[in-house]
Amino acid sequence: MSDEYILVTGGAGYIGSHTVIELINHGYKVVIADNLSNSSYDAVARIEFIVKQHVPFYKVDIRNEKELNQVFSNHKISGVIHFAALKAVGESTKIPLEYYDNNVSGTIALLNVCKSNNVKTIVFSSSATVYGDVTRFGDNSMIPIPEHCPMDPTNPYGRTKFVIESILKDIYDSDELWKVAILRYFNPIGAHPSGLLGEDPLGIPNNLLPYLAQVAIGRREKLSIFGNDYNSHDGTPIRDYIHVVDLAKGHIAALAYLKNLQSKGLYREWNLGTGKGSTVFDVYHAFCRAVGKELPYEVVARRAGDVLDLTAKPDRANKELNWKAELTVDDACKDLWKWTTENPYGFHIDNYSWENFDGYNNRLHSFVNGPLKVNLANHGALIQKVLLDGVNMVKAYDNAADFKDKSNPFFGTTVGRFANRVAKGQFELNGKKYQLTQNEGNNNLHAGFNGFDKQDFLGPVVKHKDGKFLVDFLIVDKDGNDGFPGEVEAIVHYTIDESSVGIEYECRLLSGEATIVNMTNHSYFDVSDSANIDGTEVKLVTDQMMEVDAELIPTGKFVANEYVTDPIVLDEKKPFDNCFIVDDDNCGIDTRARPLKKVFEATHPKTNNKFTVETTEPAFQFYTGDGVNTKGFAKRCGFCVEPSRFIDAINHEKWANQVILKKGEVYGSKIKYGFTKK
Amino acid sequence: MSDEYILVTGGAGYIGSHTVIELINHGYKVVIADNLSNSSYDAVARIEFIVKQHVPFYKVDIRNEKELNQVFSNHKISGVIHFAALKAVGESTKIPLEYYDNNVSGTIALLNVCKSNNVKTIVFSSSATVYGDVTRFGDNSMIPIPEHCPMDPTNPYGRTKFVIESILKDIYDSDELWKVAILRYFNPIGAHPSGLLGEDPLGIPNNLLPYLAQVAIGRREKLSIFGNDYNSHDGTPIRDYIHVVDLAKGHIAALAYLKNLQSKGLYREWNLGTGKGSTVFDVYHAFCRAVGKELPYEVVARRAGDVLDLTAKPDRANKELNWKAELTVDDACKDLWKWTTENPYGFHIDNYSWENFDGYNNRLHSFVNGPLKVNLANHGALIQKVLLDGVNMVKAYDNAADFKDKSNPFFGTTVGRFANRVAKGQFELNGKKYQLTQNEGNNNLHAGFNGFDKQDFLGPVVKHKDGKFLVDFLIVDKDGNDGFPGEVEAIVHYTIDESSVGIEYECRLLSGEATIVNMTNHSYFDVSDSANIDGTEVKLVTDQMMEVDAELIPTGKFVANEYVTDPIVLDEKKPFDNCFIVDDDNCGIDTRARPLKKVFEATHPKTNNKFTVETTEPAFQFYTGDGVNTKGFAKRCGFCVEPSRFIDAINHEKWANQVILKKGEVYGSKIKYGFTKK
Incomplete structure (x- = not known):
């Protein structure tokens, strides 16, 4: 060219x-x-x-x-x-x-x-x-x-x-x-x-x-x-x-x-x-x-x-x-x-505004829908803020530059093309072996050094329909980026209503025969309106989780998590960073046709703020942020609930169908984060 | 207006x-x-x-x-x-x-x-x-x-x-x-x-x-x-x-x-x-x-x-x-x-150039005529520099602001409307008494605080004719300025040839019936190419000078100056600041029709540079600069030869006709400063 x-x-x-x-x-x-x-x-x-x-x-x-x-x-x-x-x-x-x-x-x-x-x-x-x-x-x-x-x-x-x-x-x-x-x-x-x-x-x-x-x-x-x-x-x-x-x-x-x-x-x-x-x-x-x-x-x-x-x-x-x-x-x-x-009012949409976050390539978009105010940015198509009646329920930086800093623990970002870990960064697809970036010890974590979280998404296309904001971000991820085969196009479709932020992921192959895809969101939620989540009451849909080894790679077995009670009261002595199993079925590459299932709920007696997670995905990582140590935010400042496919699914024959995206197919999944009063 | x-x-x-x-x-x-x-x-x-x-x-x-x-x-x-x-x-x-x-x-x-x-x-x-x-x-x-x-x-x-x-x-x-x-x-x-x-x-x-x-x-x-x-x-x-x-x-x-x-x-x-x-x-x-x-x-x-x-x-x-x-x-x-x-070439004149000295109101004009280079400025229509074969023969600042400083000893400037002293700043004209600014003790010196030397002249009109530069500056001096009656217009007409700078002064009354005028130039000359004039050999046309009192006001008598020899070798022990008499006749208000008379000559054995003064004026002040103490210049850095009318002439009945300018008349005088090799 x-x-x-x-x-x-x-x-x-x-x-x-x-x-x-x-x-x-x-x-x-x-x-x-x-x-x-x-x-x-x-x-x-x-x-x-x-x-x-x-x-x-x-x-x-x-x-x-x-x-x-x-x-x-x-x-x-x-x-x-x-x-x-x-x-x-x-x-x-x-x-x-x-x-x-x-x-x-x-x-x-x-x-x-x-x-x-x-x-x-x-x-x-x-x-x-x-x-x-x-x-x-x-x-x-x-x-x-x-x-x-x-x-x-x-x-x-x-x-x-x-x-x-x-x-x-x-x-x-x-x-x-x-x-x-x-x-x-x-x-x-x-x-x-x-x-x-x-x-x-x-x-x-x-x-x-x-x-x-x-x-x-x-x-x-x-x-x-x-x-x-x-x-x-x-x-x-x-x-x-x-x-x-x-x-x-x-x-x-x-x-x-x-x-x-x-x-x-x-x-x-x-x-x-x-x-x-x-x-x-x-x-x-x-x-x-x-x-x-x-x-x-x-x-x-x-x-x-x-x-x-x-x-x-x-x-x-x-x-x-x-x-x-x-x-x-x-x-x-x-x-x-x-x-x-x-677009009944052209590009003008009431209660939507934006500003340059670090230039036109990375804008900060602000949506107000009743009691909910949500900020999204092009960088990583991330969720920068969710305010319910003015109280912030996600933890993230105010400054664009901070998101690019090494100490950023994936605040709010879209994780892709492949979330969580791939053991040794290796997998085999259609008889061919691929080596991904090993960015966490031996393993590939969240796609590597140049995952979706490190890139500015195109768009968004913002529309307002039936009382909801529809916000589409798009990314084209090059063939070979961090070792992944095939160019893909991924769309992050947010739906913002008065009580929730819905996310729908779509991903298509633009070149090559197949690749692997697993997308999720890495927001740190908090219902306590404080710097620490301890005391938050959490309900999980399941106590079944993946058994993982010392490098957090699944063994292939499921086990019960001993800390799961009803409800769990979060406590730093009982940290979570576990992949919970919603169902172990063969969900296929596109889960969107499956009903949304409520898998998570959190409240705090002090605020009465309530956070829920619904998803079509077969699993979710629950992480209490114990490793966070960054500008303005300490450990346990928020928790993550990351619905996704099974960890390292590509390297487990029975799970691999969850993550293999073939030419002509569409990867799809849905998450709905709810923000309400108890 | x-x-x-x-x-x-x-x-x-x-x-x-x-x-x-x-x-x-x-x-x-x-x-x-x-x-x-x-x-x-x-x-x-x-x-x-x-x-x-x-x-x-x-x-x-x-x-x-x-x-x-x-x-x-x-x-x-x-x-x-x-x-x-x-x-x-x-x-x-x-x-x-x-x-x-x-x-x-x-x-x-x-x-x-x-x-x-x-x-x-x-x-x-x-x-x-x-x-x-x-x-x-x-x-x-x-x-x-x-x-x-x-x-x-x-x-x-x-x-x-x-x-x-x-x-x-x-x-x-x-x-x-x-x-x-x-x-x-x-x-x-x-x-x-x-x-x-x-x-x-x-x-x-x-x-x-x-x-x-x-x-x-x-x-x-x-x-x-x-x-x-x-x-x-x-x-x-x-x-x-x-x-x-x-x-x-x-x-x-x-x-x-x-x-x-x-x-x-x-x-x-x-x-x-x-x-x-x-x-x-x-x-x-x-x-x-x-x-x-x-x-x-x-x-x-x-x-x-x-x-x-x-x-x-x-x-x-x-x-x-x-x-x-x-x-x-x-x-x-x-x-x-x-x-x-x-203006055969319009505004373009070969070997003439100018630059802003402190803006367009005060420009520095440079003329090159054979071995002579002369700089004139609008401020006071002053002579800023005279170079003979590159050797400077007048002492003055390089910087416009310095000329406006209090310590400026009238470097190069046109003095007017009334040069030298007026006793007690007082005089009577047509039966009316006038009080001028008393800017030197009891007396008025060089017209006061806002004399020609403090003002920017208009023009110049520059022409080149018969091998000479003709440079006309004009000033309009308001009625009442420093106490002088009547608005006057004065023109300083410079003629620059290869060996001299001629000056012709003209002054006319624009309002009122009469005023007093006495104009001269206050350049500090030096033929020694050094910081001190001592050793310069000087010839004066006369040893007769005005007798003055302690305030340098004439008594009305002439006396001989004991230091005048032929030649005088300048020496700090024999300082001059005296008004020498060229002739004591009744010269009238316009001396320009009188022949130029050589009244002064200076050379220095070290340089062989020669400086002469010719004038139509009846007197000249000779001053060896013993009072100079200013930025970059010490006492006796140069000497002044200021052809003019008699000091305080207006207050001496027999001399008053030299300085009284009436409506319809023209004040006029000529000076020619020569710069040559011996």
Whole structure:
């Protein structure tokens, strides 16, 4: 893979984010610069989730040449796709200076940095707005609109695009080594088919479909249709609606065209439209079909400045770029409806907020659901905090750096790809022997030196549904990491309601024939609201546990734990670090279909806080934290309950089926940690 | 006078500098911001010289919003005249990005700062270039060109002006409190009638008259006339040439118009042209008349892009602004020729350089003429250094701050308005008694606490003529300063040749009926190239000196100085601080018509350096520096020879005529300090 990057300015925006995905799908490496003034980093997090890779992101205003130049220093940039701009026509008439500053001065600054870094390939995000009212020619000679149509934008937004085109043209005229693609968009609609990305308009949407979508989910009362007395088949004006994914692909086509020019330069404009006009009613009906019901509308007076027909003539792009819009208005409506229902308020979710924990790669996410406040971080997809009515029930650091310190006893983290121990770090799979990192004496513990707990997860994708937060983190663990065979993708799916944090693990093989997987969570819980768990009353579902040797490796037998009473009152003289058996059956690689079983309960007479653990897993490690000795936390500051497969299962023939993940299969398990008052 | 300033961006440039002068002539206070990228601070120094007042200057690039904002914080700005821009059509096609960056981004940044400071009055320097080729209308409907002529600039420079007009229009449309005057210039020509300011084109001039001027002074061989087959009376194209002073006045008219709108806003364009077209030959002949001879030219092929006629229709400005161009092409040619002959290389003078000593108000100017290198500073119009073949012959500090320290024994400075002592600081003039600052015991010494030596002089105007540097500093000393009656203007005119530094003092009364003046220079000379002058051989023209009392106030008698031998060998046992009499006649207020008389000579056997003093003055103070005790310099580090009027002359009836300056008269005197090898 080339070490060259495409810089996408405004890559967190609506069209930008879709284009980044297409770029990556087409093998490009991408770096995003966005000032997030009118977009959300959540879009970038979701891009990473979709493309399953890290995409370098810089919160940079392109007007800041110094910071922008740093991006060029950090990455070898071979070309730029330039979206960053303010883009609302109406707003531009109210705050034109901001538009000229962001769009024009911003582009000039970007071009200064491009020039000083000898980057002369640029795809510019222009707009059909530059044509202005093409009905001014009277004779329909300019409908559908060809690229040679004279420009006469009628608002400041359009003028900023016009000015930038002029600047790029003058630069090309002064130095014909520049490769400049001007892409004039018609009406972008739709959303990413994944439902993860789409338009996120702030305030009242200006455009037909975003408005209609808000009517559909009840955010707006009814659609206003501005005039039904135009000379079209149904009386409403005709526009050229293009699916945002088609539009994104147009950028890839233009970029490829520029790259194919080799040493020759170019300045060229291309319309990106379908060439097919749709009336307002056409679009209305398509969206109603997607939603499955008729949506309220009202025909009102014509809107000043509206004209009958603004359809693109996309022949030049079709022919020269070998690109053609393929998706229909119906496709766009379907994708928009998916995006809207799954993200009714775009990226905004009430009672969810985040901050950089140590940068964008590791953010700290905070969720408030009734009495429960839960913090999760990208690093290890970990649980940093669970507050019940303000009382903390998990022990962990406040500081991102501390989590990376050697003395961190796996606070809150996701453990994987293989939890607990593998004897001597060795196992055999499909007749092949594997040697894992021996990071604890002779054995492999919690996957080694670079387990899931040491990595920043991608995402999360955060949604709110039926009163619950749904939070998905994703990790791609490379083939050979710590000796494990096969690349895997693992998803940690948190569900946060008013009284519990649910976790669902999923893991799939991306390369190779098989690997071994065993995932769990390593939080240190505490119901005592104090620095020490002693006095906590605990109930276990079982007293049966694995017999282990001196290195904590199972012998293959189960034994009873003598300390298990009903309830156990925790006491430092009776420490636990044992794997208790929920059932000894052949649970298979995916336990999720099994019913959740309550395996653990803890309360403390002082607080009346109650903690429970339910799981689909056949075992759980119960650890009273006697080995903890770290910044701010001493031994027995919390206890761990880690539902999982049997320890070292791969090296015991009868248990091995629990942990062997084969190509095409899915590893799955569920845990539900409950936090309530007694 | 209002405390409100007009900010003039690009105020050091050709049109900007002329406009600043007109603004001040019309009673405005002005602050200049200029990045000096294509202009010279010398223009500002000359503006100050012409208007006889300090004009705040900031070397600021308008793109630097932070620095620009500081200007708005330091001064209450009520309006902006915005010139700052790159302005060469041809260059703009080669480096368009620089043009957009400087002109467009620069204006956007300026407008951001205006907006945040609630300054909404702006006069914008646009250009007839925005109209493009108006012959495109075919039917001459747009010649002469009216403001409603559609814009279609044909080069990046013109497009930057067009874009900025659009931005200002959009801003006005968004907020009708803005007052925006767009001034579209036709062809500015000429120079300031003082000969001190004019166009200073870098490289080969693009325009007719600057080119012709360089032909006239021999910098270029001949003028090329591009085509003589146009349909005009002599076959050459017709343009509308406007005298830069008329143009400058147009800005004052536009600003006044905006101010008169009171609370109403406006966006309005005005052509600034004469309405009268002149052909290339018309202008050529006018300039030849100004020069007094026929200049070589050659008719060559037409130039691409040239058209027959671009004459302004200035009716709108004539009527609405009550402004009309009054000067002719002949006037402009005359002024241009004066500017050119007096400043053949514009502000550039070989072997002259300057640096900020403590800012632009006090610069250190360096002149190299053969073996002599002389440094002068604005502070006190002082002589900071005289090097003969690299050997320093005056003692003074290297650091500007030291000159302002109390221990400074008047190193190098101009002394005025009244040198030496006034007994008890008292005198009577026209029957009125005056009390001056008593800054030395009972007496006034060297004018008091705020004499010329404590002030920064304006200018200098530097010229080079007949092998000599001519350097003029100017000071305006307020009525009542240190108790002196009447405002005076004093000019210190230095002439630096290969062996001497000449000084001519001029002083005029600006207010009141009479004052007293006595000026001299207080340099500490040394021919020994050492820290002590002892051993220096000195010849004086006379041994007659003033008899003084214990406070060094003359008794009215002359006596012989017992130490005067031929030569005197300086010796610390025989210190001098005496006023020697050159002649006792009634010299009058202006001695400049009298022959220079050699009054002093000093050599040192070790160096063979020779120092001489010639003067038109009737006396000189000879001081061997026995009281010096300052940073880096001890007593007898140098000696002073200060030609002047008689000490305390005003209080001696028979001498008083030497120092009384009446309204309409000129105080004048000359000194010539010679620096040679024996």
